[in-house]
Amino acid sequence: MGLYDAYLATRHRLHDAEPPAHVALVLTERDLLADGAFDTLSSAIRWAFEYGAERVTVSVSVLDRAVAPTLVRELRRLDAPEQTVVRGPQADEFDGGSSGAATDRGADAASESIDAPVRILVGLGGKAEFAGAVRELAGDVADGEVSPEAIDETDIAERLLFPEEPDLVIKTGAERLSDFAIWQSVYAELYFTDVNWRDFRRREYLRAVLDFQDRQRRFGR
Secondary structure, eight states: OOHHHHHHHHHHHHOSSOOOSEEEEEEEHHHHHSTTHHHHHHHHHHHHHHTTOSEEEEEEEOSOGGGHHHHHHHHHTOSOSSEEEEEOGGGTTOOOOOTTOOSSSSTTOOGGGTTOSEEEEESOOHHHHHHHHHHHHHHHHHTTSSOGGGOOHHHHHTTSSOOOOOSEEEEESSSOOOSSOTTTTTTSEEEEESSOGGGOOHHHHHHHHHHHHHSOOOTTO
């Protein structure tokens, strides 16, 4: 660790505020196709736990389905704690079929692995996840299990594949939102950095955490 990294780590350690318990990293397929990108991801996950996170969610958007098999295969090989890789509609042409993988809302998911400390979503957009929850809720209404007048936010959240809300969402390379967890991230702290993923280092992660710790979270109030 360089001197500047050590300085940032010391600031983090002495900070009065708690670090983010649930960190989300939002990437694109282009980010992961660069040389060394998967090593960077393994390191970022390790840094998250090193600096106080209890859960890490990685979202990878996929525009070219032809690269999905490579992405899923390499992501399953990451040097990371217990993890599950979930495939969404954008990556549904790949049918590798391993424990913890799913093409939609748990289609072939091992339920015990969904709660893994590291969850990697490949081609699973927030809109598709939300639509799936609404379809399930509509089915429950049709079956008479839920009254339309009684529906509230909890009914939606309970039907999401991953209902946990991230504390900190990190997006590299550009200041724009993505389709990641559009319901769950409504009160998350968003951190955008101009640094591209291929150049993301420990210091960039620590800057994001310190920025989070310096903020006064209002949760929509």
